Amino acid sequence: MSDTITITGLIATTPRHVVTAEGLPITSFRLASSQRRFDKAADKWVDASTNWYTVSAFRQLAINVVPSLSKGERVVVTGRLRVRDWQNDDRTGTTVEIEAESIGHDLFWGTASFTRTVGLADSSRDTSEPEADLIDTAVPVPAL
Helix, strand or coil: CEEEEEEEEEECCCCEEEECCCCCEEEEEEEEEEEEEEECCCCEEEEEEEEEEEEEEEHHHHHHHHHHCCCCCEEEEEEEEEEEEEEECCEEEEEEEEEEEEEEECCCCCCCCCCCCCCHHHHHCCCCCCHHHHHHCCCCCCCC
16 A cells, blocks of 8 residues: 655654665654544543654655754654555564655744755756746735
């Protein structure tokens, strides 16, 4: 199964970065995602059960994750969902993985600053329109 999904959650493990023998950078971490709901009977907010995901980033995204994200930070992850059953000796289970296409801080919980990197990221995106054109055509955001 492979579907696109967007998840918000908390980075539960220190991101682990490796480079394969072929030179492919990979960074992975565990993501905990739980929903809150209002319990009318108790008149308070309660946490629902937590879903756990293994998030893997490749290439330039993997390289950018290393200096940008840390355990305990809240993030938004978009990518391809893979649900796999596994069997090891007498144990069986199900693994839920996300192959990340984009990762960023969840700005509901705080602020972030952005530094554009030069290199593979520039050649992997569509750059048919110059940035100046994008700025000139931006729609103004109304004041709150």
